[in-house]
Amino acid sequence: MTYERITSIASPLFPQMHQLMQEVFPDEEVLEFDLWKEPLEDPGIRVFVAIYNGEVVGTTEYRYYKDFNVAMTDFTIVGKPGLGIGRFLWKKRQEDLERLSRENGKELFGMFAEIYDPYRVKEHTFGGVKTMDPYVRREVLSHLGYKKLDLAYVHPSWNNDGEAVEGLDLGFMPSDDNLEGIPSSLVVDFLIRYYTVLPNKPQAWVDMINGLKDKDTVSLLPL
Template structure:
């Protein structure tokens, strides 16, 4: 299996990755094909795919922000079961993040992630995140809990990536602390990070602004089990 960086929409593996995203995530969570052109040119955004026999069988996007001393995993897709794709992506990503951390001369506080709440899955299929079976919300949540992620104690909402300004619910904003004994974060950390992270989306719903105002009014935010 090959860990391959995607740096352009012209990369033939990008089209395959984008197709896989459409199978794994609901439409409001997938940035349109043409809108990927500029993000892929941003050297701080890391987009990698797992390639097996010429096909994209997994993908991950992440970044390390030294100004906050935190990483963010934007998404991880396991396209097929039984191939060890999830473990492969994790090992490759963690090694790269350690490299980015060392290059920046900072010590990471941990990693943020948005994680689906399986209780809000579609009742008929049990799947809120697409047609790829390893991507079932309950499976992903348990795996991420096993890796040490905890949810921030807030009612989370984020702007839709389709640029329509809709409020996307059904997810928790989570954090995997480098210090496993940490049970809270200064509220200024998620506030600063989320304002930076969603600066690329000019249309934000009122629910997002209200959530941010509530978060800014707090000194700290608890980290709870998922």
């Protein structure tokens, strides 16, 4: 299995990756094909695929913010069972992020991730791909060390239609597992930066951001 970066929609691997995303995620979570041009060319956005026998069988997108010293896992897709794809993507991503943080002269503070909560929203089918079952994914992320931020989380729809997407938690995996909270200013700055690409922000998102600005710390709760 090989780990290969995609930096252009012209890559012959990208249509396979985009198709895999459409098979797994709800429509509002998948950016249109042509709109991927700028993200893929952005050096700060790292999109990799796992290739097995010439086929894209998994993919992950993430980014490292040097000024915040945190990472964000946009998504990870395990397209087939029994190949160790999840572990492969995790190790390769961690190696890459640890290298980037070392080059920044720091130890990675932690990593954000949006995590579906199937106990609240039960209709996530994820294209029938059992490796992406939200119950399984949530427990795997908990095992890895992710915790959830103590807030009612919403995010802008990737359709850029101004709708609020609910049914997720904002998770954070601290490098220090004993950490009980993180600065709310970090959460605010991160979310504003992360969703700059979507100009149509729902009011619920704006209210959430304003509420965070009134706090000093956001607690990390068990996932």
